[in-house]
Every structure is written in structure tokens, then in C-alpha cells.
Amino acid sequence: MKLPKYPLKAEKSLMVFEFTSDGPKGQIRKLVKYSETNLKDMYNLAFGDRDEESGEIDDKSISNNGDSDMVLATVVSTVYAFTERYPDSWVFATGSPKARTRLYRRGLTKYLLEIRRDFQVFGLIDDEWEPFEKDVNYEAFLVKRK
Amino acid sequence: MNIKELNKKKTPIVTMDESLKKFKKQPLFQDKVDKANEILRKVGLPKSKKQYS
Numbered sequence: 001m002k003l004p005k006y007p008l009k010a011e012k013s014l015m016v017f018e019f020t021s022d023g024p025k026g027q028i029r030k031l032v033k034y035s036e037t038n039l040k041d042m043y044n045l046a047f048g049d050r051d052e053e054s055g056e057i058d059d060k061s062i063s064n065n066g067d068s069d070m071v072l073a074t075v076v077s078t079v080y081a082f083t084e085r086y087p088d089s090w091v092f093a094t095g096s097p098k099a100r101t102r103l104y105r106r107g108l109t110k111y112l113l114e115i116r117r118d119f120q121v122f123g124l125i126d127d128e129w130e131p132f133e134k135d136v137n138y139e140a141f142l143v144k145r146k
Numbered sequence: 147m148n149i150k151e152l153n154k155k156k157t158p159i160v161t162m163d164e165s166l167k168k169f170k171k172q173p174l175f176q177d178k179v180d181k182a183n184e185i186l187r188k189v190g191l192p193k194s195k196k197q198y199s
Contacts, residue, residue: 016170084157
């Protein structure tokens with residue numbers, strides 16, 4: 001997506017990324033992790049805030065740092081980097097809390113045409129995967145590089 | 147490459163930081179991974195990959 005994005009850091013396997021959100025609430029370090037699942041080539045994408053003092057990662061916080069589009073664009077850019085390194089991979093994502101799921105859906109909807117040029121995109125509803133459509137409350141999302 | 151050029155690229159430029167390696171082994175977001183495994187066990191992959199290509 002040709003949107004402003006935060007600079008990214010990663011360890012060499014590109015399964016853990018970090019960037020820093022910068023907004024009215026200050027600088028908030030974000031960690032993005034791709035975790036293996038029980039299915040081959042299927043990875044779970046999750047991200048959350050990294051607490052400077054405790055070192056803990058909170059994936060349920062809503063930062064409200066006024067930069068959700070830029071945060072989402074940065075997370076999507078990690079999907080480009082990850083799937084370029086692992087072209088056969090599927091990336092699964094689900095939101096928690098629900099606001100995070102809505103954030104994913106909003107981002108996918110907003111940039112659907114562009115994302116579809118590069119990825120197959122699916123949404124999960126009623127225990128079935130279907131090609132992602134706008135305005136559907138999906139429980140989870142799945143993407144694969146074309 | 148300046149920030150404008152960087153923002154035009156889909157695949158980002160990533161700075162290597164091996165201090166992040168410690169998070170690779172940690173069971174971060176484990177509730178989400180468990181949920182993903184549960185969903186995938188139940189519904190699997192999309193039925194026909196070709197259908198949606």
C-alpha cells in the first residue's frame with residue numbers, strides 16, 4: 001500500500017518485527033509476530049504493544065495514538081516482507097478485542113483492490129472461508145500471496 | 147532512499163535487529179495461535195484454491 005508506514009526492524013527470519021508508533025500519546029513500540037500453527041505453511045499474524053518497563057506484550061490494548069491507518073499499513077507491509085520470504089505461506093489473522101478485527105476489516109476494505117493484486121484474501125463466516133467481501137463481519141482473515 | 151520513496155514500496159525495507167530474536171521463542175499471542183489452530187482444525191483451508199485465484 002502506498003501509504004505512510006513506520007520504519008521496520010526484524011530479526012533475520014522475518015518472523016518478528018518491531019516498529020514505533022508516534023502520535024499524541026507518545027511513542028509506542030509495536031511488536032508483530034508470525035507464529036507457526038498446526039498446519040504446514042500456515043502462520044498466525046498478531047501484533048501488540050511492547051511495554052517499555054515490564055517488557056510485556058499487550059495484544060488487547062487499543063492505543064488510540066491517532067495513527068491507526070499508518071499502523072495498519074505498517075503491519076500490512078510486514079505481510080509483504082514475510083510472504084516474499086515465505087511465498088508458499090498462508091497468513092491467518094483474527095482480532096482481539098473485536099475492535100482489532102474491525103480494524104483489520106476496515107484496512108482490507110479500504111485497500112482491497114490493491115491488496116487483491118498481490119494476495120488471495122478470504123474471510124471466515126459461519127465456519128466457511130469465502131472470498132473477502134466488503135461490509136461482512138468476518139471472524140478471521142486469511143491471505144496468500146498470488 | 148528517502149521516506150517518500152520508502153513509502154511507495156510495497157515490500158518494506160527492514161533493518162535487522164537480532165535483539166528481537168528472543169521473541170521468536172516466547173509464546174506470545176498464544177491465545178490467538180490456539181484460536182487459529184482451533185478454527186483451522188474445524189474449517190481447514192478454503193475449499194478450492196484455484197476457484198479463488
